[in-house]
Amino acid sequence: MSTILTVSNLTKKFGYLTAVKNLSFTIEKGNVYGILGPNGSGKSTTLGIVLNVVNRTSGEFSWFGGETSTHEALKKVGAIIERPNFYPYMTAIQNLKLVCKIKEVPENKIEEKLELVGLLDRKNSKFRTYSLGMKQRLAIASALLNDPEILILDEPTNGLDPQGIHQIREIIKKVASKGTTILLASHLLDEVEKVCTHVVILRKGQKLYSGRVDDMMASYGFFELKSSNTDMLLTFLENNPSFSKVTQENGLITAFLSEEMNSEVLNRSLMDKGIVLSHLVKRKESLEEQFLALTNNASN
């Protein structure tokens, strides 16, 4: 597997404020990455640095193993940062032709990419007549013009209506299914959870975690249980060493596992004790729960 981007000990200071602190991570080909973090955690600054628009204070980054200069490397990258930026007085086609000139790629893919994002019928409209959702989709088409090795999206669904959000997600999934490496910065966790295989989690410019989504917490998941015999069930769970924590909320009991156990085993042993369940679900923590746990741990 080849490395697309290596970031090591990156630091950015805006005056007294440290936006990114000693950040290191690598992006491998073929994975879908999410950069997670609350607002102001340094996501956009980090992307700005590797995309050559923000100057770093210290540290290093290199594209594709460091063989080419940053601006040459960026021709093989597709990126959208925050708001879509195009020339308002030019049509979609004219704007994309300009991008082709900058990226030094032929212009024959323009129609194909406009088709992909569903803007083909508006290709001759001026950019300033577009809605925000259309602008964002044009930005994606523009980022895909060079069939990039990696697609970088910074808050791509920010400010869109539900329909727009859905359209963008469908496009991202379509692109990901073709094997394009994607780096998605977002504070919307379900967005990341739906498409990403790997995450980098930032908080106040520092890395809390980077790695596979599945390995984010050394956790065995938890059971959600309901029974008419709540007291007996609670006693059983609390005395069982396989569970680290048991909570009860609105009649729903949540029991966190401290070791691997499948639901069949649990169900059988409860039956043996005469406890009948009306509800049994085994789940892993959602990314949101894991994320909140991680960011809370770090702040305590």
Added chain:
Amino acid sequence: MLRLLQIEFIKLWNNRVSKILIIAYFVLLTSIALVAAIKFDIGPIKFHLADQGIFNFPYIWHFNTFITAFFKLFLAIVIVSMMANEYSNKTIKQNLIDGLSKKEFILSKFLTVISFSILSTLFVFVVSLILGLIYSDYNEPGIIFSDLEFLLAFFVKLMGFFSFCLFLGILVKRSAFALGFLILWQVFEGFVRGMIRWKFFDGDTTDIVMGFFPLNAMWKLIDEPFSRLGAVQSVADQIGEKFELDYGVQWYEILIVLGWTAIFIYGSYALLKKRDL
């Protein structure tokens, strides 16, 4: 290099305001030919401007380059806004992300400035040549192609001025403010001249000192041509005045403006490099 020019051409030519201004500018450059049509025929008084010798070679090079240089303000607006708009549309950010280096970005703007200057010079050359061939009293090739240094001065003057506009566009980031700054700078140079003249030196030394200020240096490249006109000279002779100006283009004047051009372009690059977008 061609690629950088094409990029800038797409940006400019698709902008209606820029397109109109550019076309208007070149139409104006050509329109200096209309001066030839100025003709008064009031009874016994016959005045035909073309007959007054302003289209005589090599004087015409001097006269036309001096007059047409005023039209550069049209292009100044285009150049300031082509730079400032990149900031207000944030397209400069997208250009860099798309893989244009900061050096290439500045270079594409500078190449456009050079192209405008070359094109203007060519225009003035052709128009003057045609006008001269029609109206000039002297048509020997040796005379036609003398004093061509005025065209070189014209080119350097435009390039220096447009580079200044480019720099202001990057520095101020807003086209209206940048143009305001340009006017303010002109006033500032006038103010400095006044102060120097009043407090420090005599007239000649003041002129030398002021020659180092950018706008003044550009202005001095081509001296005013009117007092050189035959008619004016003869009037001056009659009232006993004598103009003894050196009308030529001095090499050090060209050097100063080229120096400022370099400073402005490098300054633009340094500013862009230093800034976070």
